[in-house]
Amino acid sequence: xxxxxxxxxxxMSKMEKRIETWLGTxxxxxxxxxxxxxxxxxxxRAGVSISLCIPTLNEEKTIGKEIIMFKSELMDRYPLLDExxxxxxxxxxxxxxxxxxxxxxxxxxxxxxxxxxxxxxxxENLWKAIYQxxxxxxxxxxxxxxNIHSKFVSGLVAPLLLxxxxxxxxxxxxxxxxxxxxxxxxxxxxxTEILVRxxxxxxxxxxxxxxxxxxxxxxxxxxxxxxxxxxxxxxVETSHLIDLYVKSGLDVFAQVDLDxxxxxxxxxxxxxKMSFGILQxxxxxxxxxxxxxxxxxxxxxxxxLQAEGKRYETRNRVIVEEERPPMITIPGYRExxxx
Amino acid sequence: xxxGADGKRKGSRERVISHRDALHGVRELVLANVVMAAEIxxxxxxxxxxxxxxxxxxxxxxxxxIASDQxxxxxxxxxxxxxxxxxxxxxxxxxxxxxADDHTVSVEVGCMKGRGxxxxxxxxxxxxxxPLILERLGIELDSNLILLxxxxxxxxxxxxxxxxxxxxxxxxxxxxxCLEGIELGRLSYASPGxxxxxxxVEICGEGEDFGSAGAIFLLNQILNELLKLxxxxxxxxxxxxxxxxxxxxYNVPPLNGEIRFEIRGESEALVKELEEKIGELVENVAGxxxxxxxxxxxxxxxxxxxxxxxxxxxxxxxxxxEVLGIAAKIEPSISEVAxxxxxxxxxxxxxxxxxxxxxxxxxxxxxxxxxxxxxxxxSVIEFMDAELPDKATS
Numbered sequence: 001x002x003x004x005x006x007x008x009x010x011x012m013s014k015m016e017k018r019i020e021t022w023l024g025t026x027x028x029x030x031x032x033x034x035x036x037x038x039x040x041x042x043x044x045r046a047g048v049s050i051s052l053c054i055p056t057l058n059e060e061k062t063i064g065k066e067i068i069m070f071k072s073e074l075m076d077r078y079p080l081l082d083e084x085x086x087x088x089x090x091x092x093x094x095x096x097x098x099x100x101x102x103x104x105x106x107x108x109x110x111x112x113x114x115x116x117x118x119x120x121x122x123x124e125n126l127w128k129a130i131y132q133x134x135x136x137x138x139x140x141x142x143x144x145x146x147n148i149h150s151k152f153v154s155g156l157v158a159p160l161l162l163x164x165x166x167x168x169x170x171x172x173x174x175x176x177x178x179x180x181x182x183x184x185x186x187x188x189x190x191x192t193e194i195l196v197r198x199x200x201x202x203x204x205x206x207x208x209x210x211x212x213x214x215x216x217x218x219x220x221x222x223x224x225x226x227x228x229x230x231x232x233x234x235x236v237e238t239s240h241l242i243d244l245y246v247k248s249g250l251d252v253f254a255q256v257d258l259d260x261x262x263x264x265x266x267x268x269x270x271x272x273k274m275s276f277g278i279l280q281x282x283x284x285x286x287x288x289x290x291x292x293x294x295x296x297x298x299x300x301x302x303x304x305l306q307a308e309g310k311r312y313e314t315r316n317r318v319i320v321e322e323e324r325p326p327m328i329t330i331p332g333y334r335e336x337x338x339x
Numbered sequence: 340x341x342x343g344a345d346g347k348r349k350g351s352r353e354r355v356i357s358h359r360d361a362l363h364g365v366r367e368l369v370l371a372n373v374v375m376a377a378e379i380x381x382x383x384x385x386x387x388x389x390x391x392x393x394x395x396x397x398x399x400x401x402x403x404x405i406a407s408d409q410x411x412x413x414x415x416x417x418x419x420x421x422x423x424x425x426x427x428x429x430x431x432x433x434x435x436x437x438x439a440d441d442h443t444v445s446v447e448v449g450c451m452k453g454r455g456x457x458x459x460x461x462x463x464x465x466x467x468x469x470p471l472i473l474e475r476l477g478i479e480l481d482s483n484l485i486l487l488x489x490x491x492x493x494x495x496x497x498x499x500x501x502x503x504x505x506x507x508x509x510x511x512x513x514x515x516x517c518l519e520g521i522e523l524g525r526l527s528y529a530s531p532g533x534x535x536x537x538x539x540v541e542i543c544g545e546g547e548d549f550g551s552a553g554a555i556f557l558l559n560q561i562l563n564e565l566l567k568l569x570x571x572x573x574x575x576x577x578x579x580x581x582x583x584x585x586x587x588x589y590n591v592p593p594l595n596g597e598i599r600f601e602i603r604g605e606s607e608a609l610v611k612e613l614e615e616k617i618g619e620l621v622e623n624v625a626g627x628x629x630x631x632x633x634x635x636x637x638x639x640x641x642x643x644x645x646x647x648x649x650x651x652x653x654x655x656x657x658x659x660x661e662v663l664g665i666a667a668k669i670e671p672s673i674s675e676v677a678x679x680x681x682x683x684x685x686x687x688x689x690x691x692x693x694x695x696x697x698x699x700x701x702x703x704x705x706x707x708x709x710x711x712x713x714x715x716x717x718s719v720i721e722f723m724d725a726e727l728p729d730k731a732t733s
Contacts, residue, residue, distance in 0.1 A: 064446030065374055072371030077471075094448055101448070102367060146443050147378070262443070 018250075019209040026166070026254040027211075030155030033256075036078040039154055042161040049082040050157055050219075051135030055125035057089040059143035060098055066141065066148045067102040073150035075103075080154060085133055086143075087112070087125040095143075107132055113332055119322055122216075123236035127324045130225050131333050137161075138225060142216035146262040156219040159254040167224045167252040168244055172211035173261040189214060190268075195275045196238060199282055203291055204242060206250045213241050214278075217258070224252075226339070230324040234274045235281025239323070242285045269304060273319060276302040280321040354721075355662045358476060359714035365472055366709055370451070372396070372464035373704070376432075377444045377456045383433040383496040386411055386488075390432060393467055393488045400470035402486065410503035411490040417470055419482040419724075426482045426723050427515035427684075428469060428716075429501065429675055430462035431492035435698055450694075452703045457694040461520030461704050463488060465691055465713065472713060480724045482513065489675060494535070497639035501678040514652060514723035515686035516716065517675045520704055521697065523712050524660060524668040525690030528653045530677030531603040532610040533641035538621055541595040541632045553592025554585045557624055557631065561598060564620045568613060576604035576613055603673070607642055641673050644680030652685050655722040656715075663711045685727065689716060 033039060043050065052070060056063060067084060074081040086099040086106045096106045110118035112128040126140055137160050139153050152171070159166045192214050200207040207213065214237050224244060231239050244252065266274075280300075286292045300320045306313060327333045381389040390413035397405045402415030413432075434455035436442065444453035453460075465472075466486055473480075490500035519525060540557045542549060549556040562583065569578040578600055585596025602617075604610040618635050625633035646653055648669075660667050672688050679686035691712035694704040 060447075061445060065444060068367055068370045068446060069374060072367040076365075076368055098446070098448055102370075102446075149375075 015205055018206060022206075022209050022250050026159075026251070027257070028155070028159060028254065029257045030151040030259065033151075033155055033158035036074070036080055036150070036154050039158055039161055040078050040080050042158075043080060046161055048136040048161070049134060050080060050137045050139065051129075051133035052081050052084045052139050052141065052153055053126065053129040053133055054084070054086050054099075054104070054141055054143050055089070055122045055129070056086050056091060056095050056099070056143045057122075058091045058093045058095060060091070060093040060095045062146060062148070063095050063143050064098040064102055066143060066145065067099050067104045069148050069150055070141075070153060071103045074153055080157070082135055083133060085129065087129045087132065089120060089122075089125055113330065115332070116324075116330065119232040119324075121232035121234075123230045124232040124324065126236060127230035127232070127327065130222070130327045131330070131336065136222050137219055138222060139219040140217065142263070144263045147260060152217055152258055153219075155256045155258055156217060159256065160219055160221060163254070165252065166254045167221050167248065168240070168254075169219045170210055170212065170241075170253065170255045171215045171217035171258050171261075172255055173215070173258055189271075191271050191275050191278065195278060196282075203286060204245060207241055207245055209250065210241060210253065211255055211257075213237060215261075222337075226328040226333070226337075227326050229326060231277070231281050231321045232324060233319065233321050234277030235321045238278050239281045239285065242282070242289075246285075246289055269315075272304055273302060273317065276319050277321045280319075281323075284321075284323075351718075352662045355659055355714060355718045358717050359663060359710050361476055362472065362710040362713045362717075365468065365475055365713070366706070368471060369461075369464050369468045369709060369713070370446075370706070372467045373451060373456065373461050374444050374446075376463040376467065377451075377453050377460035378442045380436065380438045380440070380442055381432055381434050381455075382437050383435075383491055383493045385438070386432045386490045389463065390488055390490070393432070393463065396467040397470070397486065400474075402470060408503060408507065410500045412500045412504050413488045414504070415486050417473065417480070417484040417486070419480045419484065421481040422483055424482045424513045424729055425485055425510050426480070426720065427485045427487060427512045427686075428466060428518065428720065429487040429489050429515065430466040430518040431459050431490070431500070431675055432463050432488040433490055433492050433496060433500075434458070434460075435493055441700070449707055450703050450705050452696075452701055454700050454702060457520035457702050457704050458697055459492075459518070459520055461691050461694075462518035465518050465716065469716075472717065476717060478717065478721065480720070482724045484720065484724075485512075492674065495638045497535075498641075498675060498678045501675045505678060505682045505684070511729065512684050513729050514727045515676075515679050515684050516719060516723070517679070517686060517688040518716065519674065519688055519690050521692060521694035522668055522690040523692050523708050523715075524665045525688065526653070526656055526660070526667050526669050527672035527674070527676050527688035528647070528650065528669075528680075528686075529645035529671045530641055530643060530673055530680050531605065531671045532607045532643040533604075533639070533673045533677075534602045534610050534614050534637050535639035536600055536602070536614070536617065536635055536637045538598045538600070538617070539595065539632075539634050539636075540597075540624065543594075543630045543632065549592065551592055553587070553594055554596035555593060557633070558583055558585055558596045558598060561620065561624055561633075565598075565600065565617065568616055568620075572604075572609070572613060575606075576602060576609050578602050578613065578617075601673075605643065641677045642681050644677060646680060646685055646687070650685060652687060652719075652723065652727060655726070656687055656689065656719050659715055659718045659722070663715055665711060665715060687719070689719065691716070 084104045109125045304315045379389045397415035405415040436454045582599035585593040587593035602613045621635040676688040
């Protein structure tokens with residue numbers, strides 16, 4: 001049996017310095033980009049167009065406010081956005097009617113690239129948006145944000161407009177608060193802290209610098225998006241980080257503190273499903289990148305237990321993290337966008 | 340518009356309609372400002388965050404003389420072509436809600452809901468958007484247009500923001516408009532006499548003499564007397580009971596309590612008379628037992644005022660509403676317009692859209708008729724600019 005206790009500790013100082021440097025140069029607070037007029041000038045200088053994509057499935061309670069805020073502040077008042085699109089998975093509520101009534105372009109995911117079929121999942125909507133939307137930069141914002149503000153978009157696109165080398169900008173929330181005992185760890189969600197951060201620490205330690213790897217708000221250059229695989233379900237954010245990091249390193253990423261995000265809380269049961277999907281995505285990448293070998297074929301059934309009195313039963317759900325190929329490999333896309 | 344020839348009248352009507360049609364294009368700008376204004380807590384006396392929001396909007400719009408005064412009001416000026424006279428558009432920025440209340444706005448099909456959205460976030464939003472609205476309509480006024488967000492309107496605030504502004508403004512105001520979120524058609528150009536008061540009772544000791552209800556027994560006595568007074572003086576005066584408050588869980592009689600009320604009357608003398616009668620009944624309650632303390636505090640006053648239904652500003656506003664198909668709802672007001680009338684400034688309060696559930700967490704504004712409400716406001720401002728004399732007469 002190997003003697004684990006005598007294994008030498010890794011040299012932490014180099015990694016810590018690397019992460020600290022990146023945090024210092026590539027982490028922003030949205031207030032650094034308070035002047036939207038200046039961002040519009042930067043956009044004009046860069047000669048790029050920007051699209052906003054909001055993926056939806058039954059989001060009638062929050063979608064209207066998001067569209068009003070973004071359209072008013074970032075289209076009517078300042079021409080930062082060139083289009084606002086809602087890409088929907090088949091809502092049965094008033095999501096699309098409300099979004100349309102406030103001036104968003106609305107699309108059903110299943111009607112985009114119909115020859116590619118339709119998969120259910122947020123990642124599918126994000127992938128189809130690359131085909132449907134026109135922008136050189138696409139900003140994705142989830143539809144369930146209650147405290148929406150124009151900074152959710154302007155803050156995210158700013159690093160792309162101001163620094164050519166940045167390709168992918170993630171949002172994070174809830175600044176570390178100074179407490180009597182020092183700094184509070186910056187809060188990722190429960191899945192981030194219990195699953196994703198430990199996995200990154202083990203296999204991609206530089207990516208632990210990303211405060212909230214699962215946040216649904218990010219802005220990305222088209223040439224990057226079209227080259228990425230898209231898991232259609234829970235793993236899309238994790239896969240993007242790993243794939244782009246492996247290809248281009250940490251320096252193409254930036255992250256922006258957007259202060260606070262109020263949204264509906266998910267149950268532990270739902271977070272379990274999310275973790276199951278993310279883990280599939282993660283393990284596939286470990287194997288694909290030669291970090292581990294010989295993984296068995298995954299069982300796609302996620303098994304959870306529930307009890308009623310003294311009766312116990314399993315709740316099984318099939319969760320397959322199917323992945324869409326890079327959009328650039330789709331002929332229809334190349335034709336539409338002249339790639 | 341009121342006295343013009345037929346051709347001029349027709350031109351004015353067409354202009355009002357064209358404003359309404361053009362203003363459909365700015366609806367989202369207003370709505371975004373509604374969301375932002377509504378989600379900022381602004382309890383009476385703590386309005387700094389919302390006045391900062393207005394200040395930022397005024398700065399973006401290029402207003403001049405943007406300033407906050409000692410009362411916390413925020414003002415900015417759209418300079419006129421002929422800078423000799425001044426018009427005022429005001430909206431109170433405070434809300435009845437506390438910092439701890441959830442101020443989240445929800446947007447539904449055809450309406451927005453949230454605490455304070457009608458009273459008065461929509462008014463604040465229109466004030467914030469007004470420079471852009473005038474710009475989009477290509478309107479340049481001869482008069483300076485002062486935009487004013489006023490503080491301390493509600494309750495003990497007693498219109499302190501507007502009063503401070505009027506006492507200290509060093510330029511004459513030729514005419515004024517107060518904005519309220521609801522109701523569309525609201526036309527307030529008169530103010531009743533008003534006194535707002537708080538009656539507090541306190542029982543020292545165990546309160547055994549008051550049975551199982553404690554202070555509630557005393558409050559009940561006072562309430563009955565107030566209702567008798569109300570009945571005796573109707574319809575010339577009304578006593579409105581807004582709050583009866585005494586609590587101590589389920590099984591302990593409370594030892595103190597409070598009634599908040601408002602007297603409204605046609606004359607200052609009548610309001611004063613009722614104020615004195617209420618003072619007497621409070622003294623009687625206090626005198627019935629050595630352990631009882633009862634006090635009356637009058638926290639706000641309004642003098643009665645009336646611009647008059649024949650005033651050219653009132654007639655013009657009614658004609659504009661008629662052109663837009665808005666049914667006029669004429670009602671006296673104890674809000675900011677009362678302070679304007681006390682100062683001798685011709686002024687109106689106008690509502691912006693339909694809505695309801697005022698002062699509840701489901702307070703609602705309907706979106707469909709906002710362009711009509713905006714067209715009404717712009718048209719009244721144009722009238723004040725073009726036709727209201729410096730010394731307005733009936």
